Amino acid sequence: MKRRIKKQVYIVGIALILVIVFAIFIIRYINYRSTxxxxxxxxxxxxxxxxxxxxxxxxxxxxxxxxxxxxxxxxxxxxxxxxxxxxxxxxxxxxxxxxxxxxxxxxxxxVGADHEYYDKDFVTKTKTDLKDENLILVNKFHYLDKDFIPKDIVDIKNWYAYGENAIREIVYEQFLQMHKAAEEEGLKLIITSAYRDYEFQESLWNKYRRQNGIEWADSVSARAGYSEHQTGLTLDIITSGEGGGMNTFENTNEFKWLSKNAHKYGFILRYPKDKEDITGYAYESWHYRYVGTEVATKIYNLNITYDEYYAYYQKEIEG
Ligand SMILES: [Zn+2]
Structure with a gap:
């Protein structure tokens, strides 16, 4: 009698263990399927x-x-x-x-270049964020309002520029240091264009449009609000003498010097060679943008355009 009970307990025990093992297996399998x-x-x-x-x-x-x-x-x-x-x-x-x-x-x-330049629907979502201050982005997808006027604009002395020009104070200070360093190497940096307001850009673009139509105007000039010159953070730099003008500036020693040193003063070459599909602009060896030494050095080392830097680093910081 005792032995029979023992046997039954034994069988029930085994069965119970099997049921538990099976249950665990099933639960695990269900869990795994949901992973x-x-x-x-x-x-x-x-x-x-x-x-x-x-x-x-x-x-x-x-x-x-x-x-x-x-x-x-x-x-x-x-x-x-x-x-x-x-x-x-x-x-x-x-x-x-x-x-x-x-x-x-x-x-x-x-950088948004999977859209058409100035794409109306896209651009409303990507208006220039003024909170970025010295790091604001202006390109064919990011624009400034008509009434945007940069603060602390100062006149540039004639000694440093062709014609009348003005620029943000911080940019001027940094340019003067850069100018001095270049001068010590026997080089001469001359500003040919700096801050340009909305109205100026508007009349310039309209003039081109009247001459040869919208497509051509867009290829040679930014539309009003979309020019980086309106930020007051941009300088067109050339040099004096033969070949010192815009179109041949890339062959000068001044350009070579800027290529190696501009970032130390917070400037970057804004529209590098062969990056037209990213920046929206053909190569401009004369167009420099102030972003501060830290960011300029980072961009210089990474060898990317400002548009790419902004999308990946700046925008991600803001979240
Ligand atoms: Zn320019």
Whole structure:
């Protein structure tokens, strides 16, 4: 009798353990099915690809789970200047342009150049943010109002400039230091254009439009509100003598010196060579923008345009 009871207890015990083990297994399996890893695997992502996606934030991973498998997503995430919020635009720009260069696609989209210049709907969302102060961005997607007049504008002495020019005080101070350093090397920097107000730009662009139409006017001049010269943070710099003018400035020693030293005084070359599709402007060896020494040095070392810097670093700081 005792033995039979013992046996029954034994069987019940075993059964109970089996049920518990099975239950644990089921729960674990259900849990596993709800994990990101499982969901991504189901979509077709490989182990290494999943590892790349797992580095993103939780809500971002969920968004990718909601999309179809796409190998390009992994390649974009690996890009240095990848911004998650732009992912869908990277994918659609690449599809539409058949551009296989991921780095290039990221640059284009980050700066908004997947839109037409002056795109009305886009531009209303990307108006120049004045909170950025010395780091404000003005380009073909970011504009200043008609009544924007920079503070502390001072006149530039004739000794340093052709014609009458004015610029923000901080820019002038830094330019004077830069001018002095260049002079010690036997070089002469001359300002040919500095602060330009809205009305000036408006009449300039209108003049071009009347001459040859909108398309041509846009190719040679910024529209009113979209010129960086309205910020009071921009200088066009050339030199004296033969070949010192704008179109040949890049061949001068002054230009070579600026290329190596301008960032030390807080200036960057704003429209570098072969970056037209990112900046919206053809190469301008004479156009320098003041951003302060820290940012200028960073941009110099990273070798990127200001538009790219702003999209990735400045905008991300603001959140
Ligand atoms: Zn300029």
């Amino acid at each position: 990101n890893t499982y969901q991504l695997k189901k979509l077709g992502y490989q182990k290494q690809e999943i590892a790349v996606i797992q580095k993103l934030e939780t809500n971002q991973i969920k968004q990718i789970i909601g999309m179809e498998y796409n190998q390009s997503i992994i390649k974009f995430i690996k890009e240095k200047y990848f911004l998650f919020d732009n992912l869908e635009r990277y994918l659609s720009y690449q599809k539409q342009e058949k551009d296989e260069d991921f780095t290039h696609v990221v640059s284009i989209v980050n």
